[in-house]
Amino acid sequence: MFLERIVTQTRIDLEQHKREQPLEELQRRVSEQTPARDLRQALSSRPQVNLIAEVKRASPSKGMLAPHIDPVELACTYEQNGAAAISVLTEPHFFLGSSEFLTAIKAAVNVPVLRKDFIVDEYQVYEARAWGADAILLICAILDDAQLSHLLQVARTLGMHCLVEAHSKEEAQRAISAGAMIIGVNSRDLVSFKMNPYLIRDLRSLIPADRVVVAESGIHTAADARRLARYDVQAMLVGESLVVSNDVPGQMRMLLQGANKSTQAKICGLRTPEHIDTCIEAGADLLGFIFHEPSHRYIEPRQVKAALKDSKLYNNGASEHALPDLVGVFVNKEAAYINEVAEELGLHYIQLHGTESPAFCQQIKRPVIKAIQAGSQIDLDLLLSYRDAAWRILLDTPTSEWGGTGVTHDWNIARTAAQTAQILLAGGLNPENVREAVLHVKPWGVDVSSGVETNKQKDSQKIRAFMQAVRNTDTIQE
Numbered sequence: 001m002f003l004e005r006i007v008t009q010t011r012i013d014l015e016q017h018k019r020e021q022p023l024e025e026l027q028r029r030v031s032e033q034t035p036a037r038d039l040r041q042a043l044s045s046r047p048q049v050n051l052i053a054e055v056k057r058a059s060p061s062k063g064m065l066a067p068h069i070d071p072v073e074l075a076c077t078y079e080q081n082g083a084a085a086i087s088v089l090t091e092p093h094f095f096l097g098s099s100e101f102l103t104a105i106k107a108a109v110n111v112p113v114l115r116k117d118f119i120v121d122e123y124q125v126y127e128a129r130a131w132g133a134d135a136i137l138l139i140c141a142i143l144d145d146a147q148l149s150h151l152l153q154v155a156r157t158l159g160m161h162c163l164v165e166a167h168s169k170e171e172a173q174r175a176i177s178a179g180a181m182i183i184g185v186n187s188r189d190l191v192s193f194k195m196n197p198y199l200i201r202d203l204r205s206l207i208p209a210d211r212v213v214v215a216e217s218g219i220h221t222a223a224d225a226r227r228l229a230r231y232d233v234q235a236m237l238v239g240e241s242l243v244v245s246n247d248v249p250g251q252m253r254m255l256l257q258g259a260n261k262s263t264q265a266k267i268c269g270l271r272t273p274e275h276i277d278t279c280i281e282a283g284a285d286l287l288g289f290i291f292h293e294p295s296h297r298y299i300e301p302r303q304v305k306a307a308l309k310d311s312k313l314y315n316n317g318a319s320e321h322a323l324p325d326l327v328g329v330f331v332n333k334e335a336a337y338i339n340e341v342a343e344e345l346g347l348h349y350i351q352l353h354g355t356e357s358p359a360f361c362q363q364i365k366r367p368v369i370k371a372i373q374a375g376s377q378i379d380l381d382l383l384l385s386y387r388d389a390a391w392r393i394l395l396d397t398p399t400s401e402w403g404g405t406g407v408t409h410d411w412n413i414a415r416t417a418a419q420t421a422q423i424l425l426a427g428g429l430n431p432e433n434v435r436e437a438v439l440h441v442k443p444w445g446v447d448v449s450s451g452v453e454t455n456k457q458k459d460s461q462k463i464r465a466f467m468q469a470v471r472n473t474d475t476i477q478e
């Protein structure tokens with residue numbers, strides 16, 4: 001097994017390092033270092049998804065990636081193009097890394113530098129600092145609780161932050177309990193190398209708001225990065241897709257733009273597997289299901305289950321398409337019922353489209369999208385009253401039918417609101433007007449139902465046209 005092999009090899013190397021350079025000598029070198037740069041601050045000072053760009057020549061899962069890269073030149077390119085921190089592989093046998101790369105990179109850049117290695121002994125923490133590292137990686141899977149706490153403590157005394165990596169809910173809980181302030185969620189299972197890009201979605205809600213969350217592995221496209229923005233991570237750690245790129249600045253731009261400047265798109269009122277597939281193929285980010293009986297878009301919860309099961313793309317884990325998240329739309333229903341449906345269907349977000357109060361929103365066990373009616377004016381105090389209770393605010397046109405009428409509202413009002421909160425703009429959007437809406441309002445996301453229908457039925461061509469208009473607008477917003 002890879003992990004066992006690498007840890008065994010690491011321990012052999014470690015004994016040799018200890019013989020060559022006793023801890024006291026290493027500690028003397030540590031004392032000569034300038035203070036460590038603050039990784040936590042670098043990842044949390046701006047409200048955006050930051051990029052930790054990684055320097056690695058090979059990996060056990062992918063073999064040779066970029067054996068001839070110049071590590072310092074690459075790190076400088078990363079810094080010049082907006083990386084908030086640099087991660088450097090120092091493991092020599094499986095990743096072709098080296099301590100010399102780290103020391104040379106540290107001298108060449110001004111951002112924090114992370115030692116990415118398989119750290120199992122406090123000697124390696126001192127080693128990292130002596131080489132110039134500002135932060136280290138600690139992997140929950142190879143450390144017990146006592147070791148994790150001890151290594152965190154040693155790093156703290158040396159002024160370094162730790163990126164504590166989890167691969168499961170249990171490991172995330174261990175990282176939290178150990179007091180880790182920067183928690184990485186690695187989509188790649190270190191034992192099987194299998195990818196689960198949706199692990200971050202499952203783990204994010206477990207991690208307290210005062211911790212910095214880093215999504216790691218398998219981040220290749222703008223859609224991958226846009227998906228991470230939905231989980232409110234503070235950083236993405238990217239190696240492979242950068243080191244193999246022929247255009248590193250272009251790849252970095254695409255990822256940073258995907259995470260921070262693109263528009264999330266929700267298609268609402270879905271009822272069939274075919275339309276679910278169309279949405280996925282077209283790159284929709286959120287799929288909405290209406291659980292409000294008077295609506296012609298109403299769908300019974302069990303029918304949603306069946307439609308998702310029959311969708312070709314939703315069930316294809318190896319699909320090239322990033323899978324959207326599922327939103328259940330409810331109007332003034334009981335909290336217990338909403339929570340039950342959410343659990344049963346595996347909904348990711350709950351949209352509350354009635355008169356639900358902030359206190360009610362807090363009874364919902366999923367992040368809440370709270371719809372607020374925005375007519376010729378908007379009650380900003382009302383909007384702010386949901387600040388702690390709702391994950392996002394949806395602005396819709398006032399109507400007695402609650403929503404889904406295909407009527408627009410005043411986008412100047414919406415623009416003001418979008419400066420105060422992360423807004424999902426709804427109400428009368430369609431393939432023809434969505435570009436203007438996005439450019440004018442600059443919302444976090446857009447939401448459409450009527451505008452992608454013909455004769456009250458979803459229309460695949462209109463769904464594609466809507467999505468294309470949104471993505472084209474993202475490109476010109478760069």
Ligand SMILES: O=C(O)c1ccccc1N[C@@H]1O[C@H](COP(=O)(O)O)[C@@H](O)[C@H]1O
Pocket residue numbers: 268269288290292295296297329331351353394396401402403404405406407426427428429447448449450451
């Ligand atoms: O679509 C419905 O029937 C509906 C019923 C009850 C609450 C909300 C509903 N739809 C929401 O309305 C907007 C879309 O509006 P439009 O049709 O594009 O004008 C969206 O938020 C839906 O979730």
